[in-house]
Amino acid sequence: MSPAVLAPAAAAPLNARIAFLVELARRLHQYGTSAPRLEMAVAGSAQRLGLVADVWSSPTAIIISFADLAEGEEALAKVTQVMRLAPGDVNLARLCEADDIADRAIAGELDLREGFHRLRELGRPDTRRAQAAVVGSYGLSAASVVALLLHSAWADLLAAGAIGLVIGLITVLSATRPRLAAASEAISALVATFVATLVSAYVVPLAVKSVVLAALIVLVPGMSLTTAVREISSQHLVSGVARMGGAVATLLKLTFGTVAASQVCAALGIEGGSYALPPLPAWTDYPALLLGAAAFALLFRAAWRDWPVVMGAVVLGYAATRWGGAISGAIPGAPFGVFLGGLLLGGLSNLYARFAHRPGAVIREPGIILLVPGSVGFRSVSYLFERDTTLGMDTGILLVTLLISLVAGLLFGDLLVSPRRSL
Structure with missing residues (x-):
């Protein structure tokens, strides 16, 4: 959405315009938009609707104050909306839908109230099919990382893919279970390390650390760290520091889970195989890259x-x-x-x-x-x-x-x- 001249929808009632912009901000946040881009998008859309919007976005909250442009430069904020939100996750399909709805509503092709309801409908829970796709993306991502970045053996690829599916299932289940969600990263790391060590000890020797890293690769907060640094560099300090803190907390939980599982295995006398299997041939890089690309298309929905x-x-x-x-x-x-x-x-x-x-x-x-x-x-x-x-x-x-x-x-x-x- 790009800021432009006053749109036809600017003639709509004030409450309708504000409700539409608040719902738009909520959806952009939910679908993983960074603070600078969210604030710019909402402020630009508000300007086209005849409003001035002061937007403050963080990983867990949005505050927006609205003033009417028709009252001139001396206009004070008439409405301030505070939203407490869970951290968002990238969903490209719904992000594109929200963008299209906003463009059409602001241009007058869609009534603002209808646009509001369509944005509200985007918040519907994922279907079973969508959840299954997410679980599958975890397994495919883990397998592709083994082949593409770690160059381990076939056994590592299969083990990482299978464990990745389990991690994906835990993640999907935690979405509707707050108590599980709080500890899901630590539980996932513990399960991944314990299963990989068991397989390596009693089935086939594995590069345990590589398998665990590949299985957990989707949970590792690389995107969050990158977004945090981008926000800090653009002077969105509160959002950047908060996102950085969340990423560090996730890293600590993942690391604790792996260390705890390793200590349990050592206490039980479970040790992985000591001989290495031959690595994957070089030609596997190409199918692994395509497999990984498909997995990330699923992962980002x-x-x-x-x-x-x-x-x-x-x-x-x-x-x-x-x-x-x-x-x-x-x-x-x-x-x-x-x-x-x-x-x-x-x-x-x-x-x-x-x-x-x-x-x-x-x-x-x-x-x-x-x-x-x-x-x-x-x-x-x-x-x-x-x-x-x-x-x-x-x-x-x-x-x-x-x-x-x-x-x-x-x-x-x-x-x-x-x-x-x-x-």
């Missing part, structure tokens, strides 16, 4: 029409990172490769939003999923829990370097191609 774009963005982000790492003489995923990937994806997402008239998040969010350094943060905290302070601090510095590189790439991408739309 992209609409079918957006699947080619989403999968292309994932492939492009990974290829740019590999190429950037190769030309810099470093390993794939090194800072320059991550910067290059962020630069390309940031610019392309703005181009896509400009010409396709759809949210650039369709390219930006899935495209950077293989670039975010969440696994590095997980390893850093794990080393600290194991009292390997030197290695933990060294990995932590690498985490900061990669985060800065990725955010710098995205910011330079916005400079390369200026965003015409907020989302």
